[in-house]
Amino acid sequence: MAGVTKTIAVLKGDGIGPEVTSAAIQILEDCAKSFEHKFEFREFAFGGAAIDQFGDPLPDDTLAGCRASDAILLGAIGGPKWDSLPLGKRPEAGLLKIRKELGLYINLRPIRLRPALRGISPLRRERIADCDFEIIRELAGDIYFGAHELHGTGAKAYARDVAEYSVAEIERIARYAFGRAESRNRRLASVDKANVLATSSLWRQTVSRVAADFPSVTVEHLYVDNAAMQLLLKPAQFDVILTGNMFGDILSDEAAALAGSIGLIPSMSRGRDGFPALYEPIHGSAPSLAGKDIACPLGSIFSAVLMLRESFGLELEAQWIEAAIDHVLDHGFRTIDISEPSARNLTASEFTGHIRAELHDALVHSERYGWGV
Numbered sequence: 001m002a003g004v005t006k007t008i009a010v011l012k013g014d015g016i017g018p019e020v021t022s023a024a025i026q027i028l029e030d031c032a033k034s035f036e037h038k039f040e041f042r043e044f045a046f047g048g049a050a051i052d053q054f055g056d057p058l059p060d061d062t063l064a065g066c067r068a069s070d071a072i073l074l075g076a077i078g079g080p081k082w083d084s085l086p087l088g089k090r091p092e093a094g095l096l097k098i099r100k101e102l103g104l105y106i107n108l109r110p111i112r113l114r115p116a117l118r119g120i121s122p123l124r125r126e127r128i129a130d131c132d133f134e135i136i137r138e139l140a141g142d143i144y145f146g147a148h149e150l151h152g153t154g155a156k157a158y159a160r161d162v163a164e165y166s167v168a169e170i171e172r173i174a175r176y177a178f179g180r181a182e183s184r185n186r187r188l189a190s191v192d193k194a195n196v197l198a199t200s201s202l203w204r205q206t207v208s209r210v211a212a213d214f215p216s217v218t219v220e221h222l223y224v225d226n227a228a229m230q231l232l233l234k235p236a237q238f239d240v241i242l243t244g245n246m247f248g249d250i251l252s253d254e255a256a257a258l259a260g261s262i263g264l265i266p267s268m269s270r271g272r273d274g275f276p277a278l279y280e281p282i283h284g285s286a287p288s289l290a291g292k293d294i295a296c297p298l299g300s301i302f303s304a305v306l307m308l309r310e311s312f313g314l315e316l317e318a319q320w321i322e323a324a325i326d327h328v329l330d331h332g333f334r335t336i337d338i339s340e341p342s343a344r345n346l347t348a349s350e351f352t353g354h355i356r357a358e359l360h361d362a363l364v365h366s367e368r369y370g371w372g373v
């Protein structure tokens, strides 16, 4: 296949964002070099760093740069420095705004246990089994995007947040999720709170209606409290989990813990076909780890892998990187946040260095690894 040329907007953000993103960029650069692709990285200010520099977590230039790119790689945002700002002015507001502005209503979070990391899952071996599922979280609606009000002060203060969903919003995410399920194991679990919430009741009706168009997919509806429990009891029962914005936020952190660490899980946020998708690890900016060269870069590296696969159609390259990571993990190499007693602990940059060496080795000994390159 001829090499591709792509522009990638890079929003490193705050805390460990810059370090994990730099690791992912190194891997993408190795990929470009080895497979004759051309990736151009354009960096833009975002989050707390952008508040400090421009007084705005999502400056116009950043948004324009993202719109003009083929894909966006984001690190993480937020930190104690900006925690006292009012809600709409915080780094998180920039994240919600970029999702809205770019029409990113689909959020895909693959939860896949790496075999070498079975030991760091909090679940016993037989319980975690071969956990490999996808959470599809609606990302542009729900209580995160309704009105947020906080009135008064002291004992008289009160607050309200409004949750809203329309049929169209539910239908488009449901169609995407059913499509994913069709290409996987054809099981879809839709999660809501239809025994209490009107938005959930509409959600359930709409998902049931859309299901008729995907007869090969088996659908099940779970209340969110039960879903949280089922994830711990028997994660291997899930194939595709479809849910709204808030439930997806919460369940994806729980699911990440099952796979060993939130530091391992990537995500893709996308909208309509042909528009740039955004890739980011699901972890936060982890201020206590920042600047120490210890934070696991895998969430960001797997986000880059997801970009290669989903936005650029580079499946071979994606597999090449995943195999290198699995080799490094098989050898017992770890950063301390994903360590276990028998592991060989490395700094984050040494860890990335080992992955890069494996990538190189796999090409040099391509026949040994079965790479036809």
Ligand code: IPM
Pocket (backbone or CB within 6 Å): 092, 095, 096, 249, 282
């Ligand atoms: C996530 C994060 C964000 C969210 C925050 C930082 C606004 O938790 O991507 O899961 O809630 O969506």
Ligand code: MG
Pocket (backbone or CB within 6 Å): 249, 250, 253
């Ligand atoms: Mg979250």
